[in-house]
Amino acid sequence: MRPLWSGTITFGLVSIPVELVTAVRPRQTAMKLVDKAGHALGREYHCSKEDKKLSQDELVRGYETDSGKMVVITDEEFESVAPEMSGDIELRNFVPLEQIPPIYFNRPYFLAPSGKSTKAYHLLTATMEKAGRVGIGSFVMRGHEYLVAIIADNGVLRADTLRYADEIRTPETIGLSKRGKATASKVTQFVKIIEDLATELAEDGNPWRLRMVGALDVLPAPTAEILKAAQEKTATRTEGVEVNLAVGYGGRREITDAVRSLLYEQSAAGRTLEELAEILDVEHIAEHLYTRGQPDPDLVIRTSGEQRLSGFLLWQSAHSEFYFHDANWPDFRRTDFLRALRSYAGRQRRYGA
Numbered sequence: 258m259r260p261l262w263s264g265t266i267t268f269g270l271v272s273i274p275v276e277l278v279t280a281v282r283p284r285q286t287a288m289k290l291v292d293k294a295g296h297a298l299g300r301e302y303h304c305s306k307e308d309k310k311l312s313q314d315e316l317v318r319g320y321e322t323d324s325g326k327m328v329v330i331t332d333e334e335f336e337s338v339a340p341e342m343s344g345d346i347e348l349r350n351f352v353p354l355e356q357i358p359p360i361y362f363n364r365p366y367f368l369a370p371s372g373k374s375t376k377a378y379h380l381l382t383a384t385m386e387k388a389g390r391v392g393i394g395s396f397v398m399r400g401h402e403y404l405v406a407i408i409a410d411n412g413v414l415r416a417d418t419l420r421y422a423d424e425i426r427t428p429e430t431i432g433l434s435k436r437g438k439a440t441a442s443k444v445t446q447f448v449k450i451i452e453d454l455a456t457e458l459a460e461d462g463n464p465w466r467l468r469m470v471g472a473l474d475v476l477p478a479p480t481a482e483i484l485k486a487a488q489e490k491t492a493t494r495t496e497g498v499e500v501n502l503a504v505g506y507g508g509r510r511e512i513t514d515a516v517r518s519l520l521y522e523q524s525a526a527g528r529t530l531e532e533l534a535e536i537l538d539v540e541h542i543a544e545h546l547y548t549r550g551q552p553d554p555d556l557v558i559r560t561s562g563e564q565r566l567s568g569f570l571l572w573q574s575a576h577s578e579f580y581f582h583d584a585n586w587p588d589f590r591r592t593d594f595l596r597a598l599r600s601y602a603g604r605q606r607r608y609g610a
Contacts, residue, residue, distance in 0.1 A: 262398045263371060264344035266381070266407065266414075273378055274371040275346070277398070277416060281365060346405060346416070348392035349595060356590050357391070357406060361419045368407070368414040378414070385409035393592055395599075404596070422596055427583045430562050448476075451504055452483045459487035464497030470547040471506035472514065501548065508571030515545035515572075548573060556601045558594075560586045576608045 260276035267273075290298055302311045319329040370378035385391070385407075392407035404419040439447070458467055467488045473481040484504060519541055523533045543549065553573045559566070562583040566574065580597040582589060 260369070261366070262396075264346060264396065266348065266368070266392075266394075267345045268348035268392065268394075271377075271381075272345075273381060274374045275368045275378065275414070276371045278367045278369060279364075280367045280415065343397050346394050346396040346407065348394040348407065350393045350591065351385075351388070351390040352393060352590075352592055353389060354391050354406075354408065356592060357419070360425055362406070363418040363420050366416045366418075368416050379412065382409045382412055382414055385414075386412075393595065404599075422582045422584070422593055425583055427562055430583065448480055451502075452480055455484050455487040455502060458500060458502075459490045463491075464494060466491045466494045466497065466499045468499055468501050468548075470501045470503045470511075472510055473505055475505045499551065501551075503569075506547070506569070508566070508568035511547050512542070512572055514547075515542050518545040543572070546572060553577065555606075556580060556597065558582065558589075558597050560584060560589050576606075578604055578606065 258278050260278050262277040263275070264277075265272045265274050292298065302316060303309070304311055317329055317331070319327050321327050386409040391409075393404075394407065395402060395404050397403075404421060406417045406419055408415045408417060455467065455469075458465065467490075469484045469488050473484060476484070484502070520530075520533075522545075548570075553575070554570060554577050556579075557566070557570060557574050557577045558580045559569075560582045562581070564581050570577075578601055580600055582593055582597070584593065
């Protein structure tokens with residue numbers, strides 16, 4: 258069978274030449290429109306507005322907006338956003354197969370060794386099968402870029418193209434289920450998870466510093482004390498990143514607390530409200546936010562299918578990029594995170610310009 262695509266699987270310094278062959282075939286014969294004598298038909302295009310037949314040279318591509326307006330796209334514009342041609346399936350990560358929900362799988366292909374790569378091909382297959390991992394990567398075929406999972410199955414590599422997160426619907430988005438209110442026992446269980454997480458992150462040997470982002474005074478006193486103790490335990494660490502734990506957090510509350518803290522500071526310095534009003538700028542408030550001293554986020558990821566911020570980082574996200582994902586946060590996987598980064602990497606940030 259003639260391959261659909263030829264290239265190499267690459268990861269690190271390893272390159273294995275392969276050929277891509279479809280793993281499925283249609284059960285039904287494709288039907289075509291013909292006349293009663295069985296003659297093939299030609300296609301003509303007609304402009305209903307001007308009531309005339311159009312030649313092939315007069316045809317362009319376009320799409321219709323929600324308001325019904327047709328937007329024309331030129332060939333140059335298509336070419337400017339076309340993915341760069343590549344002969345590689347670049348594997349960026351290896352994950353357990355069970356981390357990929359079946360709904361993400363789109364179309365299967367077989368990968369066959371090409372040239373003298375048979376030995377390396379079978380070594381990779383055996384290693385992946387033994388480790389129980391699949392490779393996640395991307396490649397370009399026929400002008401389209403595909404996300405793909407490379408799966409080792411009975412001594413053969415299979416490439417399954419994957420759907421992106423924004424293509425997947427959840428049952429909640431079509432009204433199949435509704436979330437009930439959390440019971441008191443569930444709330445207690447959730448609070449215990451937060452306490453355990455903070456304690457675990459603060460354990461000796463971990464390099465990161467913890468910062469509690471939120472109004473701890475709205476939490477039960479024992480919980481607030483555990484979170485404060487975790488933060489204090491890591492305060493002197495300097496080697497790792499700083500990890501924010503947003504508990505009891507609200508964006509409006511954060512800005513309110515920042516303004517309140519600023520007023521107290523200026524009052525202690527003997528400055529009047531009129532004097533403060535004359536010099537006040539955004540940096541004065543930023544210096545009193547829960548995240549003071551940290552850079553604003555480049556990317557904000559929102560899970561659960563909601564396309565809103567819900568008050569999260571209202572001040573800090575003024576110039577952030579956003580990525581929305583249908584899965585709930587406990588189901589958000591490393592693969593989904595990599596997709597979010599891929600989406601962000603393809604954007605042109607304008608910072609409000």
